Amino acid sequence: MTIDSITPDDKRSLESLATALARTATHLAAEPVPPALWTRVLAQADGPPVRSPRRRFSMSTRWRAWLGPSLAALAVTGVAALLFLSVPRGVLPPADEAAPTSGFLTLASADRLRALEGAGGISAWVVPTELRRADLASLGLPFDPSRAGDSIPAEVLVQATGEVIAVRLLPRRSAPR
């Protein structure tokens, strides 16, 4: 025990303390480890991993965060499928092997669609375009923020008035050889 820069009283006090600490250290060294501890270690080490409450909370929160957009996308897809079936066949582009046959997501509100239906059906054109991945968020779809600037081939359903009422995303075609 190093003792410096202290008064004689302090020194006596610290020497006394050193004795007490040495005795306490001996006492501490005699403290036995609980006998069942090794069994507990093995049981936990070999048992199933225990998820922390924070992790459970995180997973739960994430699941809930995705639930809303997923249900919305599902509902929109259903509406878009009905909408696609009502589009006049003459305005559709020729069938393409790589293009999907459905998968339009409505961008117009349900009221707007009902209004169009009530006006004698929807006449629209499919227009090929490119969307940025960041735009997926405005459609209620998940996207990878690290690739927000990337573009995705898509087709939009444009009404005669120029109003875009639906969109569908397409797989990117490989470059021709």
Added chain:
Amino acid sequence: MIPLVQRRAVAMPASDAILAARIADGDRAALAFVYTRDAGKVYRFALAMCGNAAWAADATQDAFVQLAAQAQAFDAARGALGAWLAGVVRHRLYAQWREARDTPALPDDDADDVDGRHEITPELLLVRRQQQDALWAAVRTLAWPFREALVLVDLQDRSYAEAAAIAGIEINTLRTRLHRARRRLAQALNAQPGEHA
């Protein structure tokens, strides 16, 4: 009863790096060897810091379970495996201490047994019990950084380098804290009625 794997592992000679690698591969004998060698010191460090046997056991258990699960995180260049385990215990207890800021008394259930081995008189036993209680009470009044330095060096006889590694501080910082801890402890004991040593 000591498990067979523990008894068999006692004679296992290996460096900490090799032991950690074997534990990472799922070698329970290597884990048992490290437990047999280091659990006592780790547990007693925890006990001295928190003063609660149940908390100390939990923290020690967590440290060895973490070793079993993440032995690859051990870096032999930064210290011994025992110091790594003590660091894990420290991390957990420090978080607990910060939340609670209140530690229960150190259990002294077997203090009689310890003193009994030295065949002292009942009067001396009583005095020493009082001294021990007084010292532990004074230790518990120290702030965490000072208590930690005192426990690691003075009560566990660890080297400055090892104690500094466990506390995650420079050796000079440890020296300063230790010096202050001793002075504060001496003052606290002097402020209590009766002699302590």
